[in-house]
Amino acid sequence: MSGNTAKQARQEAAARLEAVKAAQARASRKRKLLWAGGGTVAVAVVGSLVAVALINDPPPPPAASIQIAGLQTFENLTSKHVATPVTYPQSPAVGGDHASAWLNCGVYSQPVPAENAVHALEHGAVWATYDPAAVSGAEVENLRKALPGTYTVLSPLAGTASPIMLSAWGAQVGVDSPADERIKAFVSKFWQSSNAPEPGAACTGGINAPGRTA
Structure with a gap:
């Protein structure tokens, strides 16, 4: 192989290597974008579910x-x-x-x-x-x-x-x-209001009146 031919072969090999590296870099960036997009979508979905839950079952108002x-x-x-x-x-x-x-x-x-x-x-x-x-x-x-x-x-x-x-x-x-x-x-x-003197104190262990059924 002549010197010019060998040089040309090395250049072509280097070009192919750079092309492979560039393709790998593009694929890596694409995967990262997909993961980021998926994470954003997941956060949005969770947020939407929380919002729907709050709409359907809102927290009780202050007493x-x-x-x-x-x-x-x-x-x-x-x-x-x-x-x-x-x-x-x-x-x-x-x-x-x-x-x-x-x-x-x-x-x-x-x-x-x-x-x-x-x-x-x-x-x-x-x-x-x-x-x-x-x-x-x-x-x-x-x-x-x-x-x-x-x-x-x-x-x-x-x-x-x-x-x-x-x-x-x-x-x-x-x-x-x-x-x-x-x-x-x-x-x-x-129910269990702080207006009571002892909220949370026992409601069992006292006495039963006649006629208790449950």
Whole structure:
């Protein structure tokens, strides 16, 4: 092979090598762009899913902002433990002096002692009562389903101002039906509320009243 021919061969080989390197570099840049694009798309998809979730299931509003038509509130309630019956100004009671033993939260088919139920309110429970003369058995079951499974007392109480009364420490509202949206609003505002003197204290380990069914 002559000198010129060898030189030309080396130049061609070098050119081919540079072409291969250039192709590899282009392929590498393409892969990086694809990864970056995929990451951007993934972030966008996650963000979209979060946005959809927030739209479909928005976080609950602050309790203080919840407005409930007909709500009554009561302040400066005492909370001493007493061993004697208490005459409460509200029916059902919403707070005040009460028995030293709290009523175990649950469902009762008979009226419960107010003094023990008020102690459960002190622990942040919601007490739902219904007038058995105005609320059917099916409605009682629907009311039970509308309430949280813990920190609630459900019991009959005849002669109340409304067929269904919802009570928490220092708060009360009456409704006519378990389908009333105010039940959900009341629970959101007052269930385990900091308005209670001892929210989160036990709602089990106290006493059962007669007629407890759940």
